[in-house]
Each structure stands twice: as C-alpha cells, then as structure tokens.
C-alpha cells in the first residue's frame with residue numbers, strides 16, 4: 001500500500017523520466033570526513049532510466065530529479081536493482097550506478113557521498129581496461145566501464161530523513 005502511494009506521488013512528479021520503483025530502507029549516519037555511512041533509517045526510491053546516457057549525463061539526470069545515481073551497499077540492494085532493471089527494461093540490461101574512480105584511480109566513491117564499503121565486482125573487475133572509471137551494474141555483478149559509453153541508468157532518491165535529536 002505504501003509503495004503504491006509513493007509510486008503514485010512520484011509518478012506525478014517524474015513522469016517524464018521514468019517509472020518509479022522499489023522502496024528500500026537504507027542508510028545514513030554522518031561520519032566524517034569523506035563519506036557518510038548507511039543505516040536503515042533512510043528510505044530511497046529507485047528509478048530506472050531507459051535512455052542511453054553517458055555516466056556523467058546519467059548522474060546529472062538523477063540530480064535534476066533531486067537524487068543521484070544509485071549507490072549499492074548490500075547484496076539485497078544489488079538484487080533489488082537488478083529486479084527493477086529486468087522488470088522495467090524487460091531484459092537484463094546493463095546500467096550505470098553511482099560509483100566511479102575518476103578522482104583517484106582504484107579509489108571508488110559513490111556520487112551520493114555514502115561510503116564505498118560493499119562491492120560486488122565480477123571476477124577480474126575492476127580492471128581499468130582502456131581507462132575505465134565508471135561503475136556498471138551487470139547481471140551478476142559489477143564492472144568498471146568507460147564513462148563515455150551510453151546506456152540506461154538507475155537513480156536513487158531519498159524519501160525520508162529521520163529526525164535527529
């Protein structure tokens with residue numbers, strides 16, 4: 001019921017971009033200095049964008065909706081995003097999510113500022129082949145890919161911040 005209500009609300013807001021998706025109870029505790037820890041206190045909604053964009057264009061598109069490319073902090077979230085892609089794309093499409101090592105090679109960061117603790121790299125990845133700095137979520141895991149490639153993407157919008165006393 002909650003999902004339907006939220007979906008209806010967000011569909012109204014973001015009908016141009018994509019269908020609104022799954023809710024996830026996630027994460028956020030402030031933890032200086034470089035990244036923010038996740039917690040179960042935050043709700044996010046994931047949106048599949050079936051337009052072929054570069055990684056930077058995809059992030060800008062997410063920001064224009066008030067979010068970022070999705071960060072993924074658990075196998076459960078990875079699986080949730082994969083289910084979303086399968087359902088919305090009607091195929092097992094690859095997609096951009098919010099990780100990159102553009103700032104420092106081999107130091108992966110999420111565009112939403114959360115800490116990059118969890119990963120689901122496929123065997124042999126990331127390999128930086130031909131200078132690959134952006135994170136693609138593939139069917140069974142993650143790969144680094146050239147940021148200029150164009151493909152669908154997954155945004156995440158924070159719906160709820162708990163009150164901090």
Ligand SMILES: [Ca+2]
Pocket residue numbers: 101105106128131132133134144
């Ligand atoms: Ca790289």
Ligand SMILES: [Ca+2]
Pocket residue numbers: 125126127128129132143144145
């Ligand atoms: Ca690669």
